[in-house]
Amino acid sequence: MDQEREIHIIVEIAKTEERKLVFHQDHVTGREIKEKAGVPLERELAAERDGKLHPIANDEKITIRDGEHFVVVVKAVKIFVNGREETVTTHKITYEEVVAFAYPNPNFQDYTYKVTYFHKDGKHEGTLTKGESVEVKEGMVFTVVRAVRS
Numbered sequence: 001m002d003q004e005r006e007i008h009i010i011v012e013i014a015k016t017e018e019r020k021l022v023f024h025q026d027h028v029t030g031r032e033i034k035e036k037a038g039v040p041l042e043r044e045l046a047a048e049r050d051g052k053l054h055p056i057a058n059d060e061k062i063t064i065r066d067g068e069h070f071v072v073v074v075k076a077v078k079i080f081v082n083g084r085e086e087t088v089t090t091h092k093i094t095y096e097e098v099v100a101f102a103y104p105n106p107n108f109q110d111y112t113y114k115v116t117y118f119h120k121d122g123k124h125e126g127t128l129t130k131g132e133s134v135e136v137k138e139g140m141v142f143t144v145v146r147a148v149r150s
Contacts, residue, residue, distance in 0.1 A: 030056040044073040095128040102144035
């Protein structure tokens with residue numbers, strides 16, 4: 001009878017964020033890794049092997065090794081902030097980063113900033129407030145309005 005074993009892998013979501021995952025089989029798909037790591041399926045996943053990144057498709061079945069490192073590859077994404085095109089290479093963007101695109105060197109003591117956004121499909125929209133972030137999608141539109149703090 002086969003003894004159940006644990007295979008531990010690390011998935012780097014961003015430079016400062018990684019997820020440690022445990023699998024009980026050594027043959028998994030890219031989709032299974034992404035789902036367990038909470039990574040959207042449209043993101044690219046790569047195995048870090050021999051100092052190189054090897055892309056893994058969602059339906060590709062691979063053999064994982066204990067301690068193996070995977071990376072969610074970030075593609076440059078175009079967004080629009082107050083009508084100006086910007087390029088970001090992170091999965092998420094913070095309130096503070098969006099405000100800084102609209103108003104370089106923002107003054108949070110004297111001004112308040114209202115940030116709204118919507119996806120290019122027009123179906124998803126929302127607001128960002130201090131300390132919040134949102135997942136970046138291609139073509140997202142952000143509007144930042146500055147008001148004097150009273």
